[in-house]
Structure formats: structure tokens, C-alpha cells
Amino acid sequence: MRLWAVGQAEAVQRSLGLFAQPQLATEGLFPQFYFFDCHSCHRGIDDQPNRPRKFEVNPGRPMPFGLPPYNDENIIMLSAVAQVLAPGQAGAFDAASRQFHTAMGQGRPQAVAAAGKLRAAASALSSAMAARGANPDSAFAVIDAIAGRAISPRFTDYTGSAQAVMGVDTLLNALVREGRITVGAAAGIRAQVNRAYAAVASPTSYDPPAFRAALGQAARSIEALR
Numbered sequence: 001m002r003l004w005a006v007g008q009a010e011a012v013q014r015s016l017g018l019f020a021q022p023q024l025a026t027e028g029l030f031p032q033f034y035f036f037d038c039h040s041c042h043r044g045i046d047d048q049p050n051r052p053r054k055f056e057v058n059p060g061r062p063m064p065f066g067l068p069p070y071n072d073e074n075i076i077m078l079s080a081v082a083q084v085l086a087p088g089q090a091g092a093f094d095a096a097s098r099q100f101h102t103a104m105g106q107g108r109p110q111a112v113a114a115a116g117k118l119r120a121a122a123s124a125l126s127s128a129m130a131a132r133g134a135n136p137d138s139a140f141a142v143i144d145a146i147a148g149r150a151i152s153p154r155f156t157d158y159t160g161s162a163q164a165v166m167g168v169d170t171l172l173n174a175l176v177r178e179g180r181i182t183v184g185a186a187a188g189i190r191a192q193v194n195r196a197y198a199a200v201a202s203p204t205s206y207d208p209p210a211f212r213a214a215l216g217q218a219a220r221s222i223e224a225l226r
Contacts, residue, residue, distance in 0.1 A: 001139045001174050002129060004167065005081045009126035011074040016119040019070075020112050037071040039158040039203045056156040056208050060094075061101040070104055072097070073163035075118075076154050078125060080145040080167075084138055086128040093121040136180055139171045140226045147219035152212050158203040161211045165196040168215065172222055181225050189221040 018024050019035050026032055040055075060076065061069050075097050082090035096118040103114035145151060146164055155161045172193065175181040196218045199211035 001142065001171055002085075002132065004170050004174070005078075005085055005129045005142070006126050008074050008078045008081060008167075009122045009129065012078055012122040013119050013126065015071070015074070016115045016122070020115050020119075025108070031068075035070055036068045037073075037157055037159050039206070040069050040156075058154055058156045060097065060154040062098055063101050063105045067105050069157075070101065071159060072101070073160040076151060076160050077146070077163055077167055078122060079154075080148075080151045081129070081142050082125055083145045083150070084141040085132055086125050089121070089125055089128060093118075093125055096121040136178065137226065139175050139178075139180070140223060143168050143171050143219050143222050147216045152216065155212055155215070156208050158200060158206040161206065161208070161215075162200040164215060165193070165200060165211075165218075168196070168218060168222070169193055175222075181222075185225050189218070189225070192218040192221045 015035065024032060025035065057065070058069065060072070060079070063069065079090070079094055079097065082093050096114070100111070100114040100118045103110040146168055155164060172181070172186060176183060176186050192214075196211065196214040199214045200206060
């Protein structure tokens, strides 16, 4: 679990470090799309007045409607894990995350400055989590945080949701390896985990409310085995 958690922090640092480099962040007139969440924009296009709207406002991104968001899949996971493994630093990280998303709508100088602050907060979390001692119940708590009220509303897009179900599955496997959950018990709740995977089987069929419901059920089933 600690390896997975530190990996999330390192992924955030790597992405923001690349974004801060002018020669990498833009391609001529356009931004380098590597840094953005493509699936937040690539949705069904229909100009009929009764078309269903799949877009949801993301509470973790205080930014103008229609602005392409930064790919924050690892940022969301790090916010969840920080609640459990480094609660004293979680608030500062979340504040830096919101500031960064806000700055993306203000201009590149503001975004780069905010990226530096968020990267520093991620680095501090990485060091704190790497030095943390083992706690058998931490993986349960992180799974609960991922599907909890603070984080779950941020699963409005395909990419972050796919990262979430993979994270839950990774932590479930860690609990089995550590003997906290038996192989048989894990197999018994595999159907719930697979439903969460099915909800992100394709970006074209992704439905945010359906995914959040499936992830929540999987997390509750895992918690029942604690």
C-alpha cells in the first residue's frame, strides 16, 4: 500500500514538473494535450435540444465551464490517501490542488506558479508516506476514503474513475497478500469490484453516477471484511 501511495505522489510530481517546462507545455498555438484529461471533452456530440448532458461540474476543480481540465487522476488519488496516511498535510495539498485548477483559467504564468506549489505539496506527502510505519488497517481506510463523501463527487470523468477502481483493486490485493482478507473472502466480493470495472469499461459508455454507485458498493463490501 505504501508503494502505491508514494507512487501516486511521484506521478503528480512528474506530471507537474514536465508541465512547468515551456518547451513541453505547448505545441505552437495549442497547449500540449498530454497534460489534459481528454475524456472530459471527448463525449457524445449532439446539437438536439433534448440531448442528455453527461458533463458534471467537478467540485475539486474551481474553473470556468468548458475549460479543458488538467488530468488530475493521480491528484485525486493522492487527496484520498493523504486523508489517511498524512492527515496533517492533506488540507494543504487540497488547497494547492484547487489553486492550481483555478490558475489554469487565468494564464500560463499563474498556472506554472501554482503547479510549483502543488508539486512541493506532493513531494512533502511522498516523503511523509515513505517514512510512515505500517498499519494493518490503513488499506481499509484508504479504500473507504477513495469511495467516501469527500472524494467520490470528484469522479466526474472517465480517467479519474478508472484510476480509482484500479486503486481499490490494488489495495484489496494487498490486503489479501498481507493476510488481512482471505482469498475466499476476496473472491466472494469480486462481483462488486467487477461491476465498478464494468462502469469504466469504455469511455464512450461511462456514466458518472453509475460508476460512483458501483465503486461505493465495492468499497462497502471490502469494509465489511475488516
